[in-house]
Amino acid sequence: MKSQQVPLGTIPEGFVYRDQSKRYPWWVKTVDCITTETDDSRLSKPKMHFLMHRFLVEGEKAQAAIEQSKEVVAGKVRDKVPGYSVRDLALHYAANTYQTGTIGSLGDPAFNPFPGLQEIQNTWKLHPPQSLGLPAWEASPQEAAETVEKAAVQLGAPMIGITTINPDWLSAGVEISPDVDEVTVDGMTRILPERLKYVISVIGVCPPDLTLRGQTELGAAGDRAGYEAFGMATTRLLRFIKGLGYTAIDGISFGPQIPHAIASGLGELGRMNRMINPIFGGNVRLGTIFTDLPLAIDKPIDFGLQRFCVGCKKCATSCPPQALSLEDHPVWEPFNQWQAGGKKAYFEDNQSCGDFQLGKDMYCSTCLSVCPWSKQDKTALHELAHIMGAKLPFLSSLLTKMDDLFGYGRISETQKLEEWWDLENPVRGVDSNQGR
Amino acid sequence: MRNYILGLFSGIAGTLLYIVAPALAWYYWVMFAGSCLLIAFCFDVFFGSLQEHQPRAAWMGVLMFGVPGVVMQGLVWGLGL
Numbered sequence: 001m002k003s004q005q006v007p008l009g010t011i012p013e014g015f016v017y018r019d020q021s022k023r024y025p026w027w028v029k030t031v032d033c034i035t036t037e038t039d040d041s042r043l044s045k046p047k048m049h050f051l052m053h054r055f056l057v058e059g060e061k062a063q064a065a066i067e068q069s070k071e072v073v074a075g076k077v078r079d080k081v082p083g084y085s086v087r088d089l090a091l092h093y094a095a096n097t098y099q100t101g102t103i104g105s106l107g108d109p110a111f112n113p114f115p116g117l118q119e120i121q122n123t124w125k126l127h128p129p130q131s132l133g134l135p136a137w138e139a140s141p142q143e144a145a146e147t148v149e150k151a152a153v154q155l156g157a158p159m160i161g162i163t164t165i166n167p168d169w170l171s172a173g174v175e176i177s178p179d180v181d182e183v184t185v186d187g188m189t190r191i192l193p194e195r196l197k198y199v200i201s202v203i204g205v206c207p208p209d210l211t212l213r214g215q216t217e218l219g220a221a222g223d224r225a226g227y228e229a230f231g232m233a234t235t236r237l238l239r240f241i242k243g244l245g246y247t248a249i250d251g252i253s254f255g256p257q258i259p260h261a262i263a264s265g266l267g268e269l270g271r272m273n274r275m276i277n278p279i280f281g282g283n284v285r286l287g288t289i290f291t292d293l294p295l296a297i298d299k300p301i302d303f304g305l306q307r308f309c310v311g312c313k314k315c316a317t318s319c320p321p322q323a324l325s326l327e328d329h330p331v332w333e334p335f336n337q338w339q340a341g342g343k344k345a346y347f348e349d350n351q352s353c354g355d356f357q358l359g360k361d362m363y364c365s366t367c368l369s370v371c372p373w374s375k376q377d378k379t380a381l382h383e384l385a386h387i388m389g390a391k392l393p394f395l396s397s398l399l400t401k402m403d404d405l406f407g408y409g410r411i412s413e414t415q416k417l418e419e420w421w422d423l424e425n426p427v428r429g430v431d432s433n434q435g436r
Numbered sequence: 437m438r439n440y441i442l443g444l445f446s447g448i449a450g451t452l453l454y455i456v457a458p459a460l461a462w463y464y465w466v467m468f469a470g471s472c473l474l475i476a477f478c479f480d481v482f483f484g485s486l487q488e489h490q491p492r493a494a495w496m497g498v499l500m501f502g503v504p505g506v507v508m509q510g511l512v513w514g515l516g517l
Contacts, residue, residue, distance in 0.1 A: 209489055379484025380477065381497065406485075407492030423489050 015164055018145045018296040023265070025383075025435070027303060027390040028278045034262050034300045036269045036343050042332055043342035045172040062358070069361035073217070082414040083216025087421070092362075095221040098228050121235050122242070122250075129245040136245025141296040148200065148295065151240045157233035158432040159279070161201045161264025161298045165192075165290060168342070169259040183249060192254065195292040196247060201261035202237060202287040204230025205280050207429025208376060209420060211369035212411045215320060215362060218420055223363035225428060226285035234287035241291050251288030256340070261286045265298040268305040271346045272315045272324055272367040278303045278386070279435030281374030282315070282367065303386075305373075306330075307393035309346070312400045315367035316346075318410060321356035323349040324367060366410050372403045377434050442479060446472040449509075457517050464516040467508050474505030 020030045076084035129136055139147065145162055152160045167176050170192075177184075178194040185191075206229075210222025234250060241248035251257075258275045262268060267284070270276040277284050278301065316324035325335075325346035334340065335347035357364050368374060372389065375382040389399055403409075411417060426432075453460065453468060481497025 376488045378487040379481050379497075381481045381484070381493075406496045407490060419489075 016141050016296045018142060018162065018298050020265070020299055023298070024278060024301065024303075025386075027387045029302045030265065030299045031302045032299065034268075035302050035306050036262065036345065037330075038343050039332065040168075040342065043168055043340075044334070045340055046338045047172050065359035066361075069359045072359060073361045082412075082417040083213055083218050085217075085418070088217035088221070091221040092217045092224065095224040095228060098232050122238055126239055126242055128242055134245075141294050144293055145296040148237070148241070148293070152200075152202065152233065152237050153432075155233055155236035155240065156229060157202045157237065158205055158430070158434070159203045159266065159277070160237075161261060161266040162295050163199050163201070163260055163264035163297050165197050165199050166260065166263070170255040171253075174254050182247075190254070192290065193247075193292075196249065196290040198291050198293060198295045198297070199251065199260045199264065200237065200289040200291065200295070201257065201264045201266050202230050202234045202289065203261075203266060203277065203280070204228070204233060204285045204287065205430045205432070206283045206285065206365065206368070207425065208283055208369060208374060209423055209425060210429055211283055211365045211374075212409075213417050213420060214364050214366040214369055214410055215412075216417060217362060218417065219365055219369075220361075220363040222369075222429070223365040226283070229428065229430075230285050230287035234289060238289055241289070241293050244293060246291055246293040248289050248291040248293070251290045254288075254290070257286035257288050260288055263300055265301045268301065268303065269343070269345060270305055270315070270371070271309040271313065272371070273345050273348045274368065276305055276371060276373050278373065278390070279377075282371035283369060283374040303390040304393035308389050308396040311394065311396035312372060313397075314400050314403065314409075315371055318366050318370045319353075320364065320366060321349075321352040323352040323356070370409050372400060372408070375408075376431065438479060438483065439476070442476045446476070453512070453516075460516050464512050468512045471505045471508035471512065474501045474508065478502030478505055 023030075073084065073089065077086060077089065148162070149160055165176065170176075173189050175189055175191050176194050177191045180191050180193050181195075183190060183192060204226045206226030207222045210218055210225065213219045213222070234252075238248045238250060251260075258269065261275050266286075267275040267277040270282065272282060274282060275284065275286065276282050310328060313326060316322075316326045325331075325348060327346060330344040330346050332341070332344055333347070335349055336351065338350055339347055353364070372385070375385070377383065385399060385402075388395060449472070450468065457464075478497055478501035481501060482494045485491070485494035485497060
């Protein structure tokens with residue numbers, strides 16, 4: 001079975017590619033097809049994300065678990081469990097302030113606890129040129145793409161990718177139509193206007209020193225910081241594109257973020273069934289924008305991850321509820337009804353993953369933080385390891401053993417957990433110059 | 437700055453070696469160059485890992501790259517002269 005071209009099928013006519021030469025280091029190849037094998041005949045879409053199911057359908061159970069979590073956390077603070085001090089808790093809740101796109105979201109209409117707030121965010125003090133009697137900004141697709149990336153970095157996203165919208169990668173109940181001019185709700189169906197054909201994937205990076213302290217309130221602060229980072233950058237970028245005189249909408253509630261992000265060359269699908277970026281590894285969270293601003297699009301990438309993940313398995317062996325696949329090779333069959341078929345992947349037991357975190361008031365992030373690609377770039381050793389991983393991926397099990405030998409992995413020792421408060425870290429805990 | 441100092445020391449050591457033993461066999465020069473690279477890499481791993489707050493990785497770098505580098509320097513200066 002051959003990988004299909006991206007977007008699935010053929011690249012629609014009329015799109016041009018952005019210059020990819022300066023995007024990544026030399027060991028990251030640009031390719032025409034995503035490295036995940038796909039098969040149209042196996043395509044299936046879950047009716048909803050299992051987290052949505054849990055909160056919308058099993059709402060009382062979830063609410064009870066959230067209430068229970070307060071007692072659990074208070075008990076851990078009283079028992080002086082490492083990573084559960086009052087200041088750790090405070091950091092977690094503060095890191096969650098501007099989060100969008102997940103439960104308690106400002107960005108997802110399905111979960112939005114503050115109706116209207118997102119609208120205020122997206123329109124307040126925003127004056128598109130048309131409202132000033134000026135024409136919309138115009139540029140070639142290449143210049144527009146470079147301009148959007150330059151603005152994105154300024155507005156808080158260390159990296160973006162651009163691709164075209166793929167209807168197969170949208171949620172069930174989302175359709176695209178040339179007959180509507182704005183997002184339209186028709187019963188249980190949401191209809192996107194066809195002109196919003198460009199997709200901008202936005203990366204938010206989780207601070208590694210926090211996510212390595214996963215399964216605690218400190219780790220939760222790191223995980224939430226990643227969500228907040230892409231949420232803030234996405235909202236700002238939406239406003240920037242609107243300020244140029246074009247339409248832009250937050251794509252977070254219209255489908256999973258990962259397929260478009262992979263198609264736009266931000267990474268490859270890894271064993272944790274999440275995207276791995278060659279620079280920030282698994283320590284990333286993703287946002288999506290749909291726009292009608294004509295942009296040059298990016299190509300997918302290949303840095304040997306498909307072969308690397310076969311031998312590594314570090315995320316799966318580190319997963320506390322053993323929710324990640326330890327299979328030797330990816331499979332076609334989704335693990336359960338909440339996952340989309342049509343791709344060959346290491347499907348995870350997402351319910352076990354969710355259950356492990358529910359009622360504990362913490363976010364795990366262990367898999368993404370221990371991934372050998374989730375390294376900072378302060379030593380050439382990591383650059384060398386990345387080159388070996390990309391060019392000699394069959395050595396992945398050896399590289400993973402070295403990774404363990406050097407002591408990389410989740411930090412759980414009492415003293416080291418609380419040492420975080422004494423570390424010198426960059427603003428928001430992430431060196432946004434990494435890989436540049 | 438660290439790299440400049442390491443380069444300076446390597447240059448001084450190489451010059452000194454040439455002055456002391458101008459007819460040194462070629463494989464000693466290969467060992468000398470290799471050991472300089474290992475020691476430089478050891479410094480990079482040590483200080484870089486400390487910056488990344490990974491002390492165990494820092495000391496593993498000393499063990500895996502620094503120690504062989506120093507042993508090779510010892511062989512060059514001990515056996516080559």
